[in-house]
Amino acid sequence: MEAIILNIGDELVSGQTLETNGAWLARRLAETGVPVKRFVTVGDDLARIRQAITAAASDADLVLITGGLGPTQDDLTRTALAESLGVPLEMDERSLQRVRDFFAWRRREMPERNAIQAMFPKGAQPIDNTCGTAPGIQVCLGRAGVYAMPGVPREMKAMFDRDVLPKLADASSEVVVTKTLRCFGAGESTIAEHLGDLMQRGRTPSVGTGANEGIISIRISARGPREQAGRHVAATAEQIRGKLGRIVFGADGDTLAGAVAALLTSNGKTVATAESCTGGLVAKLLTDIPGSSQYFLGGIVAYANEVKAGLLGVSTELIDTCGAVSAEVARAMAENARARFDSDFAIGITGIAGPGGGSDQKPVGLVYVALAGPAQCQVVEHRFAPEQGRAVIRGRVASAVLDMLRLRLMH
């Protein structure tokens, strides 16, 4: 079995919105052993959608469509499907009731226009949408099974996992097993040197690397019967962990904040934050994780100097002498936050994320991060390239400080 993924929307083909459904679906399909022949993305144009559906259905056993199921006039997937099948659209009363219920539950009346979402090509099977109004559509077109799902990634993912995937699960005896190790603290080429022959092309499992904002991902992949492929991938992952040691902070969807959260929880330790240039980002990352109240007590975003002095109690003399962006102030922020929140650890961050606010002595990209703990307070100076821009610099500062805490907790 092979699949073609068809994504529909003017916002995609005009480049206004990045198409992400294809990659997500391809990963899900690989796990079930269904390889993807191609992605095709077309705009909201009836003839083109119909043509793309017909071409895909004649060239693959499985066609997954996302997008074009909304209530407006530029949502044309259901019409294109009906035309491809040569059948009319018909109202499905049960689906209509479900759309009505969805609005009722949110205490709103259903706009008349939404009724179109309960129209299906004659003979098609509706697929319930558990987190939105647009039901999906399942039809057979020639030898191909065709599944149309909403374009909103969250709705599509829920529908695919709940209602489409189970129908494909037994499709193949061979699957692709992939594991990704996540690393921080070394560059891609340094890691490649450590890995050596493991990265050779043609090796099974295959090993490849990718870099994104300081996080290096190592992708290990093997194809075969599930149990055997899984064993090979696990063995290679162990080898790599052995070579790289503490640089590896997690696997697959793990984040640095997640790794820190796990270590804090298992050690029964707590943390608090005092942030200036990151403006709450580190607190946000630490509380992205369910159950974060176990280890995160709270934080102060000390953006104005008066806040650093007032709420955080950093002495104004220190700020005047060393400057708000200084190792001394970062240290005082961390130590005072640790005292204020009565936490085991506390983070202090002060710097210039830019694009404005820099000077010759204190350029954009200069950041001091401090980590106060029971034994000592460690301060590190970072200099990020201003060209990276505010968002990347703030993200890198957060990664650096989270990794500092991770390594401290691993001692």
Add this chain to the structure above:
Amino acid sequence: MEAIILNIGDELVSGQTLETNGAWLARRLAETGVPVKRFVTVGDDLARIRQAITAAASDADLVLITGGLGPTQDDLTRTALAESLGVPLEMDERSLQRVRDFFAWRRREMPERNAIQAMFPKGAQPIDNTCGTAPGIQVCLGRAGVYAMPGVPREMKAMFDRDVLPKLADASSEVVVTKTLRCFGAGESTIAEHLGDLMQRGRTPSVGTGANEGIISIRISARGPREQAGRHVAATAEQIRGKLGRIVFGADGDTLAGAVAALLTSNGKTVATAESCTGGLVAKLLTDIPGSSQYFLGGIVAYANEVKAGLLGVSTELIDTCGAVSAEVARAMAENARARFDSDFAIGITGIAGPGGGSDQKPVGLVYVALAGPAQCQVVEHRFAPEQGRAVIRGRVASAVLDMLRLRLMH
């Protein structure tokens, strides 16, 4: 003139790497007046690449290819191009020297296999690569101009802007002008009802909508001579703003936080935050924007009840009587933050983002947001569907509170 964009790579079609070249190229092409018919993504498979090239060249005047130009065995674009043309590959001595020079400049010897990057289909025109080793390839296939570029986005973008775009610039006197209005506070179908005939298919400029986590985007697009198309788009945008009023918070890349930032700055007002379940997210959003120190004084992330009581001074009696998740505590958080930070406005947020921590009386998704200002403190109860998950709920809470502040500032 119309274009098809063809992206090549196993890492794309397997979903390991997100395909981003298509969207970037589509935006660049729209600015020059060349609409994109479709994106196609295929893996490193000679027959599929050849087939995709042939199909694209027979269906569009312009085919842009990215990927498959590297030095390894799975880089097959040049071979597929040669086969599509029915010509052999030939070595281009000048290109070979350039690849050698690139390695020499980096003080490395050229691996022998990189020589393949100087092979071109007979009659093709090499395109220099100013930031990598792989030269691009320009050929004519039937009526179509075909340009093959590297898959690495940085190299592709440099090559497109320097060598491909200038050849297309005069291709069309017509351009596509697009403007996107961003809305909050009404659903997609409600907005479609307000817009009525404006969304009719075939209308010029075209008007389409899209929804993403509560933000509705209205895309207005017209084709024609640049000045005229721009005038038509601007007129339609004005009409829509007239119909929707304060629901429209911005255009194109604008965010709710950005709209709030602009209003705070122009009104000379300041804001502070006291966040529980959003854990610093609102502060982070408000400080994403360069120059945020103008209006953002600071915030307290009061995750633990002791922090709500201690640093924020919410009375423990109030917390015991009403519960930490209550309108009363949200109000006290906002009012006390306003006093502590001496700001014009302050935001208070308390709720249950889940997945744990809910009860019958206080279910996951229940959130109270408060906005304290000079005149009054407004508190709103929200109930978000728990199935949306922690990240979406936190994002929606942040959007809701930012919009509350936006509307207050517009009074």
